[in-house]
Amino acid sequence: MSFGRLCMTGLALLVWAGCSHTPGASQGPGANPASAPRTEHVYLLPLEETLLEAQTLLQERRLVLEPFEGDPHRLISSWVQHAPDSVLRTRERYLLVGIQVAPKQSVVRVFRLTDVSIPGGTAEVASYSEVKIHPDKIEMDPFTYGLEEPRTLLRGTRDEAIEQELTRRLESRPSIEIVGDRAPESPLTPRRDENFYLQGWKEPARVSLCENWLRDAKELLRPGQTVLVGEQLGTREVPALVGDLACQAAAAGLAVTLGISMPKNEQSRLNTYLASRGAPADQDMLLDGDFWRRPYQDGRSSRAMLMLVDQVRALRAQGLLINLVAYDTDDSHGSQRDNVLAQYWLKRRAEHPDEFILVLAGNAHVTTLKGAPWDKDYSPMGWHLAQADPTLKALDLSHLPGFRWACNFNAQGQLDCRVYRIAHTQWLPSITLVTPFLHLFPHLNGKGYHGVIYTTRLTPSLPATAPISKPK
Secondary structure: OOOOOEEOOOOOOEEEOOOOOOOOOOOOOOOOHHHOOOEEEOEOOOHHHHHHHHHHHHHOOOOOEEEEOOEEEEEEEOOEEOOOOOOOEEEEEEEEEEEEEEOOEEEEEEEEEEEEEOOOOOOEEEEOOOEEEOOOEEEEOOOEEEOOOOOOEEEEEEOHHHHHHHHHHHHOOOOOOOOHHHOOOOOOOOOOOHHHOOOHHHOOOOOOOOOOOOEOOHHHOOOOOEEEEEEOOOEOHHHHHHHHHHHHHHHOOOOEEEEEEEEHHHHHHHHHHHOOOOOHHHHHHHHOOHHHHOOOOOHHHEHHHHHHHHHHHHHHHOOOOEEEEEEEOOOOOHHHHHHHHHHHHHHHHHHOOOOEEEEEEEHHHHOOOOOEOOEOOOOOHHHHHHHHOOOOEEEEEEOOOEEEEEEEEOOOOOEEEEEEEEOOOOOOOOOOOOOOEEEEOOOOOOOOOOEEEEOOOOOEOOEOOOOOOOOO
């Protein structure tokens, strides 16, 4: 069988076999070139790691492997006998071929060899030609077969299903995170009073990962679901509820991505903090970001949001799979900004179709209907997403009267950031309840929401960088 030449240049991860076939290459008996993979995947891992994972993959199928012709980079498996036929005998075995491309680049091919013979006939693989490595390409001569008896036919083809499973295992496994007691201490000294800092880093691992459950949320907890939660910015309660919902989804076995309305350029600081102990100096480094130090602090950079980030850090340290994503932008405004935000999530969904995506945003961005009091042509993020995903759920907030931290324009046209009153919402349960719950409407309501998350009274959350008064 001829697999032609394999070409690789620069840092390309795929070495494709479509350059030009080696002239005069012969094909082994029963070869089927059309079934060969059209691309060659180069793992950015040492050959020992990739070959070991491939060997484990076959051993899980109860196959015994041993070096082929004394080469540790070529492993041949035991035969698997298929149901006997009245005339022919069919059995299969696997050949793993590892190629070292560079110290941390390798290729592993998985060949399924089929032996179809008249009972009494035998067959064996004769040889596998050498691989020649050049600076700008990889060349490989055809795979050849030898037959001991003319009555026996031996065919070998690449097993794409196993190769794809190998790729999934090697390149979809979570990165090791140095967290908890293993995370290094920050060499920096805390810069604020001790009472300012969150104390979660001191707490031992909790027995219950998710202490607070959002009632009636189970219906939404499924792979591939996107949930938008609209909030009145600057409260303590809403970020905490969203953190609880993310925990609930992750505890149910879902891969969760939680989006928070921070500029994308804050992502590296978030990642550093999520991998830290969350100690005071780690909190200082997170809050050094421009987003947290803006002259006017709206509710997106509240202490409650800092607590949400820290909650995700603690949950990840305990083994829950929750990604925290800063998805906002400062480069556009109005409908254009919402379109940019929607495109980010559409791209994310296309790349991760099974994720449970939970997005926290101001409620004006979450609605699935066009138009707003300030702009009849306004197209919110929720509207864009709903066009592409009819299963999307946009949730508004339901609450009693309360307070929040917000920025508004005063009579002189200047921004005035402080604590404001907030009225109760139009939809409220028939009786006053003391625990939050999720309620889905039978149909999309007149404001473009599929349901609400109910909480009682809202209380303000000041900017995360605001000093904390000492307890008396």
